[in-house]
Amino acid sequence: EVQLVESGGGLVKPGGSLRLSCAASGFTFSSYSMNWVRQAPGKGLEWVSSISSSSSYIYYADSVKGRFTISRDNAKNSLYLQMNSLRAEDTAVYYCAREVQGSFFDYWGQGTLVTVSS
C-alpha cells in the first residue's frame, strides 16, 4: 500500500525557516517524481515544487522561487522542503504527492500545517 506521511509543520515567525519531510513507503520511491502542493486555509490547491526521480529536474512556483528548496533522499525514501524567509501568505497545509508520467498526482499524503505568524 502506497503511503506518504508528511511531518515538520508548525508555528513559525515571519522571516523564519522550517523543513518539511515526507516519508514514502509501499512503492519504489526512486522511480517517481515527487511534488509539494499547498492549500491556504479556505483556499484552493497551489502547486509549490516538483523534483524528478534522480533530482535532475527541479521546478518551483514563482511564489516560492528563491525561498524554498526541494530535495530528496532516495536511500531514505524521503522528500523534503526547506522553507526560508517565510511569510504570512505561506500559511497553508502542505501536501506531498506522487507524480505519474510528469502529468498527474495519483497519491497524496494527509498534509502538514504550516502557520506563519508573529
Added chain:
Amino acid sequence: SYVLTQPPSVSVAPGKTARITCGGNNIGSKSVHWYQQKPGQAPVLVIYYDSDRPSGIPERFSGSNSGNTATLTISRVEAGDEADYYCQVWDSSSDHRVFGTGTKVTVL
C-alpha cells in the same frame, strides 16, 4: 503563466447530472486531470488524461476536453459526491503544474 478557470460553485439535485467546467487557453491540446477533495481530507484523483478513471472511482465520473474547455461530469449524483473539485494540467512552456480555481459541488 497558464490559468485555469472554474465556476466557484455548482448545485445539483440527487440523481441528476453535475457538469464542472475548466477553462484554459487551448486546453484541448493539454491533458487534464481532476481531483475531488472533501473537507479535512487530502485530494483524490478521479479522472486523469482527460477521461480515464483510476481503479475504485465509479463509472458515474467521466471527463472530456476540447477547445478551450474541459468538463468533469458526475452522473446520478449522490450525497457523497458533495466536495470541492479541481482540474489540473502540466504547462509545458514552464514545466509548472497548474491547478484550477476549484468548484464546490453542493447536492441539494
